[in-house]
Amino acid sequence: MQTVRGEYDRSKRLEVIGEADAKRREVVETSQKEIAENAETGGRRNFLTIVVGALGALLTATVLYPIARYSYPPERKKKISNSAVVGKDGEIPPNSGKIVKFNDLPVMVLNVNGEYSAFSAKCTHLGCLVQWDSKAANVWCACHNARYNNDGTKISGPQPADLEKYGVKVQDGNIIVSKV
Ligand code: FES
Numbered sequence: 098m099q100t101v102r103g104e105y106d107r108s109k110r111l112e113v114i115g116e117a118d119a120k121r122r123e124v125v126e127t128s129q130k131e132i133a134e135n136a137e138t139g140g141r142r143n144f145l146t147i148v149v150g151a152l153g154a155l156l157t158a159t160v161l162y163p164i165a166r167y168s169y170p171p172e173r174k175k176k177i178s179n180s181a182v183v184g185k186d187g188e189i190p191p192n193s194g195k196i197v198k199f200n201d202l203p204v205m206v207l208n209v210n211g212e213y214s215a216f217s218a219k220c221t222h223l224g225c226l227v228q229w230d231s232k233a234a235n236v237w238c239a240c241h242n243a244r245y246n247n248d249g250t251k252i253s254g255p256q257p258a259d260l261e262k263y264g265v266k267v268q269d270g271n272i273i274v275s276k277v
Contacts, residue, residue, distance in 0.1 A: 175201060180275030186267045189213075194229030194236070199274045204263055205229070205236065206272060209247045215265035215274050216249030222256040236260070 183197035183206060194207040196218045203218035203226060218226050225240035235252060236245040243254030250259045264275040 180264070180273055182271045183274045184272045186270050186272060188272070192231055192234070196226065197274065199263065204274055205249075205260075206265060206274065207236075207247050209234075213265045213267065213272065214248050215263040216245075216259075217261040217263070219260075220256055221251075221258040221260060222254065227260070 177200050181199055183199060183204070184195070189195045189206060189208040191208050191211055194205050196203050196205050198204070204215055205218040205227060206213060206215045207229060220227050220238040220240065220243055222238065222241055222243055225238050227236045227238045227243070227245065230237040233244070235247060236249065237243070238245075238254065238256070241255050243256040244252040245256075245260055246252055249262055262277050264277050266273050266275075
């Protein structure tokens with residue numbers, strides 16, 4: 098009776114152990130499956146996050162770049178010359194003047210009795226362009242009645258300074274203006 102009962106206990110114990118083992122295996126397999134699924138889903142989510150982020154950055158750059166270029170245009174390189182041909186001899190009749198461009202600045206070239214002179218055509222008061230006044234035989238700024246000599250020195254008016262002087266000569270039939 099003892100032996101039969103012992104065998105019964107043993108087989109019962111083995112049965113319980115087997116069930117427990119099966120349960121444990123089931124739990125382990127379920128966990129592994131869940132881990133594998135999460136890894137796959139998480140990977141997909143990360144990939145989508147990266148793609149959406151990259152597209153957002155690209156879109157932002159596409160919109161911002163033209164705005165930035167418009168707001169901060171690259172500086173145009175200006176070519177500064179020491180001298181330049183600004184016209185032909187005879188183009189400015191005696192006792193007259195002409196405004197020419199030199200290094201992108203307006204320069205008055207005067208021919209007074211065959212003698213050339215050149216100076217900035219921008220009045221030193223508020224920057225209006227000056228003109229040759231043939232009646233008064235001097236340079237006049239119509240904005241606030243400033244007067245300058247035919248070499249650009251101040252005569253009268255509100256202007257604080259003389260006009261900036263330039264060199265001028267005639268060479269090979271050309272009028273050449275230069276920095277002084
Ligand atoms: S700008 Fe020439 S006098 Fe004022």
